[in-house]
Amino acid sequence: MKKDKDRKKKRRAGDARKEKKRKGKPEGKLVSGVYRGTGKGFAFLTPDDGGEDIFIPPKGLGGALNGDRVTAYVRTDKETGKREASVKEVTQQTTVYVVGTYAETRDGRPAIVPDDGKVCRIFIVEDMGGLKPKPGYKVVGQPLERDGDTLFGTLIEVLGEPNVMGVDILSIARAYGLSEEFPPEVEAAARDSAFEVSEEEKAGREDFRGDTVVTIDGLDAKDLDDAICVKRKGKGYELYVHIADVSHYVREGGVIDKEAFKRGTSVYFPGCVFPMLPRELSNGICSLNPQVDRLTLSCIMDIDGRGKITSARVTKGLIKTKRRMNYDNVAAILEGDEAERAENADVCEMLDTAKELAVLLNERRTARGSIEFDLPEAKIILDDKGVCTDVQLYEHKISHMVVEEFMLAANESIAAMFDKMKAPFVYRVHEAPPPEKELAFIDYLEALGINFSGGTPADYAALMESVKGTPNERAVSRIGLRSMSKAKYMTKDAGHFGLALRYYCHFTSPIRRYPDLQIHRIISAYLAKGGAYIKRYAKIVTEAASQSSVREQIALAAERRADDMKKAEYMKTKVGEEFDATVSSVTEWGLFVELPNCIEGLIRKEALGEDAEYNEKLHVMKVGDAVWTIGASVRVKCDSVENGKINFVPAEK
16 A cells, blocks of 8 residues: 555656656746646646636646645736646645546446546556456545546555445545544554553542533534533632543554544544544543543633633543533523423533523623624434435534533633743634635625625624624625635644634544644643643644644545535435525526525526626626525525536526
8 A cells, every 4th residue: 555655656746747847947926726626637726815716727737636735836828818827736635545436448448437527537447456346336546647637546445336335425535535444553552542540540630520520412422522510609600621631541652643643633424433543542431421430631710700711720630420411401401491400400500500601601702703604504314224314404502502612711721821831832723814805705795785894803793793684694604704714723823813812722622633632742741740841842733733734624525525425315305396595605607505404506507597697706697687696595496416416497587
């Protein structure tokens, strides 16, 4: 496998060198962005600055694959003004492998027809790797060379028949280089881990086992990495956020740590998870399971009656949770359900106090200008064979709000502590919107008759409040969200624009996120040896921040693709049926529309009429006297579902 990867890197690097040699020193500006393949021998570059896509001709592909991050030389024709790009190098591989259906070409050569037609038209298998798939089976290929719209490479895995349970998710996972299995040496190390907390490990820790501590998670969650407790303190409150001390079990530089760094995050697909840590750890000794002793890093915060955090500290803790709660039964308790309150009588008083505090924290966050883009989320329902049988709206309950506010408070408190020490750390940073995207958003709002000049988080929060409950709410939320910078991990605490916070990090999920695990190590080192010792982490945090940001984006892309695939699977049973929908996006290809349950599909431009005309600046499509805008209501019919794409047509003029 390593030899294949080395060959691939050399061949792809060779493609770039050949391009440079053929053209001499390229002229034009160097631009970073995302490579958008077409499978037709040419591609486009979507620049990071938010400008228009730039055409990449066949000779400028540079060995990139769809979704890869690249740098490219961009040249502008002085006569026509048209821009053209040529890939200089691939800076981040997103599509690592090609997944598709095994077949043969007309001349009898083994081949893969890719699931993602934007990667290439066909993948020619030069080396079968000793595998013998049947025609029609799902397989995985590793690309080593490209020629226009054709890739050449090695067959590395046979996934199986396409209709077998789980093969669809595996196909997506492999396209992003994700594996559900761990290397043998990692599995062996995980099996050697402890299964219970020893008396020796308990020594020297602050004992919280007498407190009313609970976990609150989804019904099917198995990796429970946070627990809470709230107590009244004078006119205010004392908030305890207990986080699994994963760093105690995952030793720095060990085989488990190296694999966790490589993965960066757990990936959550419909019906399954590809964990960052082996399940012996993530579901076992690291998970804050009920009624057993567990080791924690605990953040204890004093909060006054107005919801202001007045002091905070972090310590090594020992807990035994009273109950394993879930979002449904906690919401029922907080809403006064008598049966649930009777069944959980020993934790009701604490949960009532937690609700009081969470409401105060939420009100304070809203007052300081935290931005709320109120966009619905989908909940995908699967049967016992993994087939999507329904797509519903995900209900955000008061129990979700309680957990979210407490985790935000702990993340802010920890970030503030270590920023003030000027310690090496991994912060969660969300920068202000890029000027060009903010200007485009302002222009869009002006077209809607909304006066907005950009500025602070509070300005954005006020805007969202002003459109709440109006026909423009979802449209403004969508375009506003697209105008934002992407959150990322950095070693410099540049603040979080969306949350309107000066200090912020990710501390609360070390089972599923590597940056959280890394800062747990720094906190533990500080508690044990003091500030001078943690200076040694300066290089490590830089690597962790960079790797975690890259892996997060890959995980998000894979999760979105899996969700879209399951939604398409569901809509195959609805072809010919009509639905009420809302225009979610307007593009040169047509109107993307969203059903009330968050399923999205495309009404192609040609289906709207021959005179359909797209206005990019205003994000509208003109069809005769009609003007289609984001947020417009439309009645649609599901016309077809092809290759995971849902196509709608207008049900009426």
